[in-house]
Amino acid sequence: MQWGLRTSILRCIIFFKKVIKFEKGGLTSFSRSDRVGRMKIEEIGIKIRAERRRRGLTLEQLARKVSISPITLQRIEVGKSSPSVILLSEIANAVNKSILCFLEEEGKPFIHIKRKNQQSVSSTVGKSKIIGPRRMIADNIVVTYGELKKGKCIDPHTNPGVEWVHHIEGKCEFTLNGQSSIVEAGDSVCYDARLEHSVKALERLKFFTIYLEDDK
Numbered sequence: 001m002q003w004g005l006r007t008s009i010l011r012c013i014i015f016f017k018k019v020i021k022f023e024k025g026g027l028t029s030f031s032r033s034d035r036v037g038r039m040k041i042e043e044i045g046i047k048i049r050a051e052r053r054r055r056g057l058t059l060e061q062l063a064r065k066v067s068i069s070p071i072t073l074q075r076i077e078v079g080k081s082s083p084s085v086i087l088l089s090e091i092a093n094a095v096n097k098s099i100l101c102f103l104e105e106e107g108k109p110f111i112h113i114k115r116k117n118q119q120s121v122s123s124t125v126g127k128s129k130i131i132g133p134r135r136m137i138a139d140n141i142v143v144t145y146g147e148l149k150k151g152k153c154i155d156p157h158t159n160p161g162v163e164w165v166h167h168i169e170g171k172c173e174f175t176l177n178g179q180s181s182i183v184e185a186g187d188s189v190c191y192d193a194r195l196e197h198s199v200k201a202l203e204r205l206k207f208f209t210i211y212l213e214d215d216k
Helices: 003-018 035-054 059-065 070-077 085-094
Strands: 126-132 141-148 153-157 161-169 172-176 179-183 188-192 197-201 205-213
Touching: 035 070, 059 070, 059 085, 085 126, 126 205
Parallel strands: none
Antiparallel strands: 126 141, 141 205, 153 197, 161 188, 161 205, 172 179, 172 197
């Protein structure tokens, strides 16, 4: 594995442990249950509008880029609607900015995203949710929380990059490029995701993955 990829993953792990407050069950959209929450949402909206205008984009143009309606974007910009973490990440990507630009408070370079109302992608096999979208840490890093039911499999596949997986709960058979290993709770694995890999859950699994995509 290239030294640059190892360094990027290490930086991501350090960031994930120190900067993001991970809560059981995942992350969520921003709370507007109190005055601070409302002020924060309004500040995010102001920053989005300012960046959109600086880029010379209309409401319709930016909304089209992130696959939402202009009305939804307008409500976000005026602080009447709270964007999900995923949507905010898409907006940041569309205007070529880091998600930190919208979340950081002056003198407080810290992000705390609560789990409440965060949508999961579920199936008969398990479920997953993105807890660190693109541009939250870096342009090419995504952090995902996943669960897999006992006896179920993640079929052989490849991804253009490197993955680091930490197993929170359960045991699985992990196969990479035709070679299998038993991975248990508390174990971490790092591998070249460009090689074909698959997972079979020997027990119910809970894990999170840091995916570092190759530079394009």
